[in-house]
Amino acid sequence: EPEVTQTPSHQVTQMGQEVILRCVPISNHLYFYWYRQILGQKVEFLVSFYNNEISEKSEIFDDQFSVERPDGSNFTLKIRSTKLEDSAMYFCASALEGLNEKLFFGSGTQLSVL
Amino acid sequence: TQLLEQSPQFLSIQEGENLTVYCNSSSVFSSLQWYRQEPGEGPVLLVTVVTGGEVKKLKRLTFQFGDARKDSSLHITAAQPGDTGLYLCAGGYSGYALNFGKGTSLLVTP
Numbered sequence: 227e228p229e230v231t232q233t234p235s236h237q238v239t240q241m242g243q244e245v246i247l248r249c250v251p252i253s254n255h256l257y258f259y260w261y262r263q264i265l266g267q268k269v270e271f272l273v274s275f276y277n278n279e280i281s282e283k284s285e286i287f288d289d290q291f292s293v294e295r296p297d298g299s300n301f302t303l304k305i306r307s308t309k310l311e312d313s314a315m316y317f318c319a320s321a322l323e324g325l326n327e328k329l330f331f332g333s334g335t336q337l338s339v340l
Numbered sequence: 341t342q343l344l345e346q347s348p349q350f351l352s353i354q355e356g357e358n359l360t361v362y363c364n365s366s367s368v369f370s371s372l373q374w375y376r377q378e379p380g381e382g383p384v385l386l387v388t389v390v391t392g393g394e395v396k397k398l399k400r401l402t403f404q405f406g407d408a409r410k411d412s413s414l415h416i417t418a419a420q421p422g423d424t425g426l427y428l429c430a431g432g433y434s435g436y437a438l439n440f441g442k443g444t445s446l447l448v449t450p
Contacts, residue, residue, distance in 0.1 A: 259437065268440050274437045328388065
C-alpha cells in the first residue's frame, strides 16, 4: 500500500539553527499538509498546500516557517531559526482529493531543539 | 479555531468489555473523522462521517455523527488488546483544514 514517508525520523538541533524536514507524499495525491504534535498535546495544523501554493496556514506557521515542493515528489518544511518550543513530532500528510478528504499521515519526524 | 473536546481522556478496560468515547464541540462541522494513533506513528484514518445522524460500522467499531453535526461517538464492542491506542477525532469545515481533539488514550488489557 502506498505511504507517506518522512525523513529524518529524529532530528536534534541547537536553538537558532535552521532545520528542513522532508516528506515524500503519495505520488498521485494533490493536497499536502504539515501538522505537529507537542508531547502530550493535540495534533495541531500548521499549513496546507495545493497547486504549488499555500492554501491555508495556522497562527503557529509564522515567518520562521516555510514550505516548498521543489520537485514532483518532495514536500519540505523549513524552520529558519528554531526555538525550544518548536520541539515536537512533525507529521506530513497528503490527500488525493479536496480538503478534509482521507488524509494519509507519515510516521513523523521527532524534532528536539536544545 | 473550533474546539473539539474528547472524553474520557484515558480509559483502561479488560478485554471483552464494551466502551464508548465521545467527541464534542459547540461548532457545526461539515465532516468529522476518527483516527487511531499508535506510539511513534502518525494517525491512521478509521472513518469519515458527513451526514447528521449518520452511523458507520467498521467491524467491532461503531461511529455515530450527532444530528446537529456537533458531536460524535465511537463505540467498541468486545474490546481486544489490539484496540489499544490513541483515538482522535478531527472536525472539518469545507475549505479549511482539519482540527483535532486531544484524543482518548485506550488501554485494553488481556
